[in-house]
Amino acid sequence: MLVALLAIAIGATILSGLVTIYYDVPRQMGAQFRNYGANMLLMPASADADFNEEAIEQAKSAVNKDLLVGAAPYRYESVTINDQPVIAAATNMDGAKAASPYWYVNGAWPTQNGEAMVGKSLAAVLGVKEGGTVSVIYKEEDAKEDDKGKTADFTVTGILETGGTEEDYIFISLEDMSALTGFGGRLDVAELSISASKDELQAIADKISTVSPAVSARLVKRVTQSETTVLTKLQALVFLVTSVVLLLTMICVATTMMAVVAERRKEIGLRKALGASNAGIIGEFMGEGLLLGGFGGLLGAGFGFAFAQAVSMNVFNSSISFRFIILPLTVLVSVAVTGLACLLPVRSATDVDPALVLKGE
Amino acid sequence: MSLLELKNISKIYGDLKALDDVSFKVEKGDWVAIMGPSGSGKSTMMNIVGCMDKPSLGQVLLDGADISKESDKSLTNIRRDKIGLIFQQFHLVNYLTAVENVMVSQYYHSMPDEKEALAALERVGLKDRAKHLPSQLSGGEQQRVCIARALINYPEIVLADEPTGNLDEANENIVIDIFKQLHREGTTLIVVTHDPEVAEVAQRTLVLEHGRLAKEIVNPNFKD
Numbered sequence: 159m160l161v162a163l164l165a166i167a168i169g170a171t172i173l174s175g176l177v178t179i180y181y182d183v184p185r186q187m188g189a190q191f192r193n194y195g196a197n198m199l200l201m202p203a204s205a206d207a208d209f210n211e212e213a214i215e216q217a218k219s220a221v222n223k224d225l226l227v228g229a230a231p232y233r234y235e236s237v238t239i240n241d242q243p244v245i246a247a248a249t250n251m252d253g254a255k256a257a258s259p260y261w262y263v264n265g266a267w268p269t270q271n272g273e274a275m276v277g278k279s280l281a282a283v284l285g286v287k288e289g290g291t292v293s294v295i296y297k298e299e300d301a302k303e304d305d306k307g308k309t310a311d312f313t314v315t316g317i318l319e320t321g322g323t324e325e326d327y328i329f330i331s332l333e334d335m336s337a338l339t340g341f342g343g344r345l346d347v348a349e350l351s352i353s354a355s356k357d358e359l360q361a362i363a364d365k366i367s368t369v370s371p372a373v374s375a376r377l378v379k380r381v382t383q384s385e386t387t388v389l390t391k392l393q394a395l396v397f398l399v400t401s402v403v404l405l406l407t408m409i410c411v412a413t414t415m416m417a418v419v420a421e422r423r424k425e426i427g428l429r430k431a432l433g434a435s436n437a438g439i440i441g442e443f444m445g446e447g448l449l450l451g452g453f454g455g456l457l458g459a460g461f462g463f464a465f466a467q468a469v470s471m472n473v474f475n476s477s478i479s480f481r482f483i484i485l486p487l488t489v490l491v492s493v494a495v496t497g498l499a500c501l502l503p504v505r506s507a508t509d510v511d512p513a514l515v516l517k518g519e
Numbered sequence: 520m521s522l523l524e525l526k527n528i529s530k531i532y533g534d535l536k537a538l539d540d541v542s543f544k545v546e547k548g549d550w551v552a553i554m555g556p557s558g559s560g561k562s563t564m565m566n567i568v569g570c571m572d573k574p575s576l577g578q579v580l581l582d583g584a585d586i587s588k589e590s591d592k593s594l595t596n597i598r599r600d601k602i603g604l605i606f607q608q609f610h611l612v613n614y615l616t617a618v619e620n621v622m623v624s625q626y627y628h629s630m631p632d633e634k635e636a637l638a639a640l641e642r643v644g645l646k647d648r649a650k651h652l653p654s655q656l657s658g659g660e661q662q663r664v665c666i667a668r669a670l671i672n673y674p675e676i677v678l679a680d681e682p683t684g685n686l687d688e689a690n691e692n693i694v695i696d697i698f699k700q701l702h703r704e705g706t707t708l709i710v711v712t713h714d715p716e717v718a719e720v721a722q723r724t725l726v727l728e729h730g731r732l733a734k735e736i737v738n739p740n741f742k743d
Contacts (some may be wrong), residue, residue, distance in 0.1 A: 432599065432604070433600070435596075435628045436595075
């Protein structure tokens, strides 16, 4: 019986632990995925839409503050540096830092106007280093050839490494871009990093389009899809492992109960000879089994939480909150698994013929 | 009307007739011994009378009611309510004390009552051993616990299978004395035995041979 209890407790521990992780993985993985950048893009709903910072703020109001990891508006302009055509990206540096935490800056992020961050490839071309200065020249597209354009000097605070096209850009503040180009506040795009599942993101995107008509919200499919794929696979794995463990628990309990029935064959025969009905025998063995299941489930729920906590701390480096629903769920599943496992042994207990057993056969 | 009547009972297993057209009656308060060599059908007879098996042919009338065609469930109920079983190997539950072993029988019959169970143990002279486990009791004491368990629900018939088979002479005499006492109190006793000394103290002896009732001997020396 101790073996059966141990088997149930272990099974319940895995069940409780994995279900806790199963529920918590989307949150944990979501947070991890947010390290890989924005998962929603805000763009002008139309060519003449008033897509400015005010519209972005309006759109952000449709997102739960707790879910919004970062938001970075962007305005891109073609400029020249050392006669090289370059893309200048103006953004809110704090927003960009939060929305793209995977960006690696050799040096520091710009903290004030007049400071810039240069992409690694561009820095190599320009021969610029951290602490250097670059002169950025902006000329309107329809400017005359002899128009020298407007020039602004920036101190390079850091060199940006992203592994992407950003390494070809120079990053400056929106205020500096406005002073240089006079773009009038109209933005090109805004990147949002939101901690939510694909479906939740879609719901948020729909809501944004409603509250901010100038904004068209789109999911970054590359990110959301891979997030969904990984989560689905992880959850399927958890489900599979839990199922296998429960199956093994069931087999172990069934085997143990079979051994118990075989061991107590004479006692069962005696009880039947003394007038125990089959229902009585079923009740006694099922009662024992279910009690065992309940107790094992209770133990497993406790150990499972500790197990999930240890996994979470080691894998995600964050703690898991206790979900009360998992306690009755674990006990119920343990009782059900034990009940199922007891069916065959109990059936064999009712098959015991008192006459044969009492004759010592 | 007899308490128990077997009418032309046969038990057939394939080609083997374990019992072949056996008939006899047992009146209330009778003390009957059933004797016979191995393979004579004693055990089959015990199983049928003890409601643990059904005959292939014939009728078993208990209190005038034919129980030979009853379902297993009904036979269990009849066994529980009307039959007290005493076994050669005692069959006590080894993790229960003597009094708890007696109470097991009450549990399936009505309601466990420790006082009543202690009274039953007192009846067989074992009240002071009530809290002992079977392993702490001698063979004779275990058999007396078994007898107390058989008596606790006041059965109409006490059916004993080789009750002295595992006992020494001293304990055999104790058990026989208890049977005599039970008989005086009006208990109906059916004792299956191969021991002539145990059979001799009964009112009459039914001798089985090859599944047939070979003879019925009325004990001329029987003393009430």
